[in-house]
Amino acid sequence: MITAEVLTKRYGTTTAVDGLSFTARPGTVTGFLGPNGAGKSTTMRMVLGLERPTAGTVTVDGQRYADLRAPLRTVGAMLDARSVHPGRTAFRHLLALARTHGIPRSRVDEVIGLTGLEPVAGRRVRGFSLGMGQRLGIAAALLGDPATLVLDEPVNGLDPDGVLWVRRLVRDLADEGRTVFLSSHLMHELALCADRVVVIGRGRLLADASVQEILQRSASAGLVRVRTTGPDVLARALGRLGADVAPQPDGALHVRGVSVEEVGAAAGRAGVTVLELAAEEGSLEDAYLELTGGSVQYRAGGSR
Numbered sequence: 001m002i003t004a005e006v007l008t009k010r011y012g013t014t015t016a017v018d019g020l021s022f023t024a025r026p027g028t029v030t031g032f033l034g035p036n037g038a039g040k041s042t043t044m045r046m047v048l049g050l051e052r053p054t055a056g057t058v059t060v061d062g063q064r065y066a067d068l069r070a071p072l073r074t075v076g077a078m079l080d081a082r083s084v085h086p087g088r089t090a091f092r093h094l095l096a097l098a099r100t101h102g103i104p105r106s107r108v109d110e111v112i113g114l115t116g117l118e119p120v121a122g123r124r125v126r127g128f129s130l131g132m133g134q135r136l137g138i139a140a141a142l143l144g145d146p147a148t149l150v151l152d153e154p155v156n157g158l159d160p161d162g163v164l165w166v167r168r169l170v171r172d173l174a175d176e177g178r179t180v181f182l183s184s185h186l187m188h189e190l191a192l193c194a195d196r197v198v199v200i201g202r203g204r205l206l207a208d209a210s211v212q213e214i215l216q217r218s219a220s221a222g223l224v225r226v227r228t229t230g231p232d233v234l235a236r237a238l239g240r241l242g243a244d245v246a247p248q249p250d251g252a253l254h255v256r257g258v259s260v261e262e263v264g265a266a267a268g269r270a271g272v273t274v275l276e277l278a279a280e281e282g283s284l285e286d287a288y289l290e291l292t293g294g295s296v297q298y299r300a301g302g303s304r
């Protein structure tokens, strides 16, 4: 479990992370989302003890990273998949990591199997594709069989097979009861693999909710679109039900405050023919842009 409490990091006059509080729980894939420069990497680096918070705390299973007795066995991380010595083979890289952390060689073979690296395990990392590098980064994160995983943009640059593989892997890891905390700047990607999403902008928490809850916050959520042979008659009937009705240029009505079934029933009672009737799904990208729009504009204005 990862717990951040009023976590703050300042670099000179730049506040990269600003009073951030959230929890990533066991058995759950928690997505960490925000526009470029929102403070995701800085937060992850603080989780892993690579940066010291200016204020506030972040702990893994109740302990600061620096106080963990067996860090690699408690929390596995992939921050920058390219940070591997290019002249080493994948196997040697993993073996060196295992040896310095008292992890048996058999576990190296296991994670090579888990990440599908067998065919390239004997090759130097220098020649690795981005996808193979990501797999190697994930293999290293899994080496200590940790209960918590921190993955920075794990699907970045992967081909469709690789993306599917990462989605399944993180799901399986969470289903085994692990805490999985992974960042992305793509809402739709997280919608496919995360149970909850922590959204930040300018270092501040914008939302900590399930994907479904975020969808419901979208401006288009709860909107019913109806086109009939008698828009004026229907608009009056819906108004009497307490609905909020907005006529559209194409003759349709956009209706809020009543369900799609109620709109259909009202049309029937009013004796108008329904030509089109649909409940608009909230769009994830819209919800995300609505959430983060303010923080991006603020940055673009250079006003901080």
Ligand SMILES: Nc1ncnc2c1ncn2[C@@H]1O[C@H](COP(=O)(O)OP(=O)(O)OP(=O)(O)O)[C@@H](O)[C@H]1O
Pocket (backbone or CB within 6 Å): 011, 014, 015, 016, 034, 035, 036, 037, 038, 039, 040, 041, 042, 043, 185
């Ligand atoms: N070492 C540093 N010194 C000064 N400023 C920094 C440092 N590290 C990060 N920042 C600044 O802190 C802010 C947050 O950066 P961070 O890399 O954490 O964002 P991010 O959400 O990970 O972005 P991206 O998606 O682009 O990686 C940015 O304004 C960045 O310029």
